[in-house]
Amino acid sequence: MLTQFRILFRQTxxxxxxxRERVLSPILFAxxxxxxxxxxxxxxxxxxxxxxxxxxxFLSLVLATQTALARAFDPEHQDRAFDLLRAAPVSPGAIFLxxxxxxxxxxATILVPSIxxxxxxCGVSLPxxxxxxxxxxxxxTVAGLGSLGVTLAAMTLKAHARTVLFPLLYFPLSTPLLLxxxxxxxxxxxxxxxxxxxxxxxxxxxxxxxxxxxxxxxGILLFGELVKSD
Amino acid sequence: xxxxxxxxxxxxxxxxxxxWGAALAVVPPDQNQGEVYRIIYLHVPSAISAFAASxxxxxxxxxxxxxxxxxxxxxQRALAETGLLMTGLALLxxxxxxxxxxxxxxxxxxxxxxxxxxxxxxxxxxxxxxxxPTGRQRLAVCSGLSIFIFADVPIxxxxxxxxxxxxxxxxxxxxxxxxxxxxxxxxxxxGIVAMIAMTLWxxxxxxxxxxxxxxxxxxxxxxxx
Numbered sequence: 057m058l059t060q061f062r063i064l065f066r067q068t069x070x071x072x073x074x075x076r077e078r079v080l081s082p083i084l085f086a087x088x089x090x091x092x093x094x095x096x097x098x099x100x101x102x103x104x105x106x107x108x109x110x111x112x113x114f115l116s117l118v119l120a121t122q123t124a125l126a127r128a129f130d131p132e133h134q135d136r137a138f139d140l141l142r143a144a145p146v147s148p149g150a151i152f153l154x155x156x157x158x159x160x161x162x163x164a165t166i167l168v169p170s171i172x173x174x175x176x177x178c179g180v181s182l183p184x185x186x187x188x189x190x191x192x193x194x195x196x197t198v199a200g201l202g203s204l205g206v207t208l209a210a211m212t213l214k215a216h217a218r219t220v221l222f223p224l225l226y227f228p229l230s231t232p233l234l235l236x237x238x239x240x241x242x243x244x245x246x247x248x249x250x251x252x253x254x255x256x257x258x259x260x261x262x263x264x265x266x267x268x269x270x271x272x273x274x275g276i277l278l279f280g281e282l283v284k285s286d
Numbered sequence: 287x288x289x290x291x292x293x294x295x296x297x298x299x300x301x302x303x304x305x306w307g308a309a310l311a312v313v314p315p316d317q318n319q320g321e322v323y324r325i326i327y328l329h330v331p332s333a334i335s336a337f338a339a340s341x342x343x344x345x346x347x348x349x350x351x352x353x354x355x356x357x358x359x360x361x362q363r364a365l366a367e368t369g370l371l372m373t374g375l376a377l378l379x380x381x382x383x384x385x386x387x388x389x390x391x392x393x394x395x396x397x398x399x400x401x402x403x404x405x406x407x408x409x410x411x412x413x414x415x416x417x418x419p420t421g422r423q424r425l426a427v428c429s430g431l432s433i434f435i436f437a438d439v440p441i442x443x444x445x446x447x448x449x450x451x452x453x454x455x456x457x458x459x460x461x462x463x464x465x466x467x468x469x470x471x472x473x474x475x476x477g478i479v480a481m482i483a484m485t486l487w488x489x490x491x492x493x494x495x496x497x498x499x500x501x502x503x504x505x506x507x508x509x510x511x
Binding site for chain 2: 204207211212214215216217218220221224225228229231232235267270271274278281282
């Protein structure tokens, strides 16, 4: 399975990066969201800056990853790649993990500029330990959103009104990840010491990790069934 | 309607009407809220029935994936519809209760918001069910989604302990025992059991018409619902 994953990952990555618009548009969309939010709300009051920073990062992250995830299987669908893969002895779990790995890379490319620009707009300056902890929590959220989004993208692949159905299911189901991300992120960024907020942070990390495990397990188990033809 | 289904329905409606009668006439008023609290005998059973419907929906999803039997997909659709009905009833009665006690029909409280999300998910499930062509893939997709939806239930349940909310914390299942008076609790538990049974009966009733619809779909080859 590992060899299959490696080959499929390379192939998916190549297919994804062959079209520059597919890679760049979610990043640009995230930047547009940040600019619009900053322009609309102006500079937040000093006591609201940490919360505004976390809100801006997660808002841009969730909306931008949604646009990337909703069309995650468009190249495979257009090229009828699933029909060909079904005839080949390839593990569906490997296809799922390869797509998830590419989505994670895309999420990371959205996340890094989002954090930098939000910090700039909100006037937040984080010490390295908090910055690493916050980035780690964001990546954990991206991983969960990726597992959920890839599964939902496969689920809605053949549905009519796919563009409406995907966000309708994606946003409510991503609630545990978003809550854990925003609440945990706020605890990391808050002016209190990390030690004082440690219990709260570890609680939210546990919620996020539990959601990750559930979504990843369900995704791997169900993916094969979702892409099978009738 | 089959005879056993009709008899079960009559028995369940009798139970439910008896419980509501007791809730209105036998159980004493609440010390703080007076008479208005009596809506809990409709609100709490419908909310717990919505959770139960989500659990049965996930179980039907698992069974459908395991056996590939279309009958479980029919049950899933019926349970999603009754679950949505119960979630709507819980939100409606909660809103009616909220006006005199909180002073507002609606607030973006954690419990209310997560329950509203459950309603959206169930509606989303029904939309996806209708949007997919009949066949093996619809069975797999809908069954998978039904399992995902159940993941929302523990969050709704824990929301009142995770956040400071307007909604009251758990009063029935909590460490140190229930805070309700025994006569109130007995009627409430009877109401919960009757309402869960009613949810299942409604789903059972609905499966008949869905089966009929599915037969028509297979004959015409187009989705009718």
